Amino acid sequence: MVYPCLMAVDRDHVLRTAAALLTRKSTATMDEVAKAAGISRATLHRQFAGRDALVRALEALGIAECEAALDLARPDEGPATDAVRRLVRAIEPSAGLLAFLYTENQLFEGEEQNAGWTRIDDRIAALFRRGQAAGEFRIDLTPAWLTEALYGLLASGAWAVAEGRMAPKDFTHMIVELLLGGALRREEP
Amino acid sequence: MVYPCLMAVDRDHVLRTAAALLTRKSTATMDEVAKAAGISRATLHRQFAGRDALVRALEALGIAECEAALDLARPDEGPATDAVRRLVRAIEPSAGLLAFLYTENQLFEGEEQNAGWTRIDDRIAALFRRGQAAGEFRIDLTPAWLTEALYGLLASGAWAVAEGRMAPKDFTHMIVELLLGGALRREEP
DNA sequence: ACCATATGAGACAGCAATGTCTCACGAGAA
DNA sequence: TTCTCGTGAGACATTGCTGTCTCATATGGT
Incomplete structure (x- = not known):
């Protein structure tokens, strides 16, 4: 059996880390957000299509x-x-x-x-x-x-x-x- | 006689226009600021060395x-x-x-x-x-x-x-x- | 062991804004 | 008129971030 996606927990972690960082520095780069979450920019970009999508997700959160x-x-x-x-x-x-x-x-x-x-x-x-x-x-x-x-x-x-x-x-x-x-x-x- | 600098009044006008614009849209471009003030980007750059200097001037104001x-x-x-x-x-x-x-x-x-x-x-x-x-x-x-x-x-x-x-x-x-x-x-x- | 999938690292082009430059124009003083 | 200075318009390189790509690696299930 394949478990296709256990990114849900990671996604939440990334989201909360991004929230904490952007709260302090609202102009933080995607790279900074990724580093803060302990993941690479590529992975961040896989979970959120772009900075806009990230902000939207934070808004939803x-x-x-x-x-x-x-x-x-x-x-x-x-x-x-x-x-x-x-x-x-x-x-x-x-x-x-x-x-x-x-x-x-x-x-x-x-x-x-x-x-x-x-x-x-x-x-x-x-x-x-x-x-x-x-x-x-x-x-x-x-x-x-x-x-x-x-x-x-x-x-x-x-x-x-x-x-x-x-x-x-x-x-x-x-x-x-x-x-x-x-x-x-x-x-x- | 030469009057070397009557930019003082203009400077104040630019500053207040920029304040009004940036209040509404805090990410406005230097170009937008210039257009809002009715001057060219070149002139804006002559009065304020850069965006940072403009924000500093607004802070002083x-x-x-x-x-x-x-x-x-x-x-x-x-x-x-x-x-x-x-x-x-x-x-x-x-x-x-x-x-x-x-x-x-x-x-x-x-x-x-x-x-x-x-x-x-x-x-x-x-x-x-x-x-x-x-x-x-x-x-x-x-x-x-x-x-x-x-x-x-x-x-x-x-x-x-x-x-x-x-x-x-x-x-x-x-x-x-x-x-x-x-x-x-x-x-x- | 084997395979699948997610990841990290990095290269790459694109883009928007910045900052600097030149040059022509026009208003005002001499 | 003539000269000067500020200005507008635009070209230009630069920078920083973005978004996309590839590929090697590691992890985890079978």
């Missing part, structure tokens, strides 16, 4: 991880505040990849973006909208902007951690507290 | 505009809350350029970054620290993170406006309210 994080966070259950905290916590391992894709997406200006992002945007925006409807969140900040801001804060946090300006363990707390509570000190109750 | 915005915002006067609002308002016209440089800075990973950014970081962090000392801001979010988050929100806001997902007039309000107040609805006093 990012989308899948976001969806998985959303599923894990149960955004429809309990207080929206807690759901947001669960979401950030679940999405933390993917934050670096997300930060890369967030800036890379600026390149896709002409073309239509992957429908997966729309789905994710909608699910996150729905969470914020639910929080507004429940009276937890203020209504003068639109769900779309809160979603956008969440992406921005995730990217900022990922970079801050990557460059050693923030301790990894503070990631979730810093993002959630700023996003939800803001910088202002609350009045004592 | 961004630093100068940030410093000017900080001066204008008087970060040491009055409540820190108001100072932050003044700062965001003053920095709004430069937000696009800032967003470009914010992502471009990820490229300078190896080299030391321009000292100007350190100065600006320090001034903004000092503002947040002052707010903390005055009891306006909570102390569990570090000034460094608040500074980083401000950059991230400025970039997110600039992109949201550029892509039509946010009205330009909402820019300052959305950023300041989220940064200071957060998404949570405040208890009625």
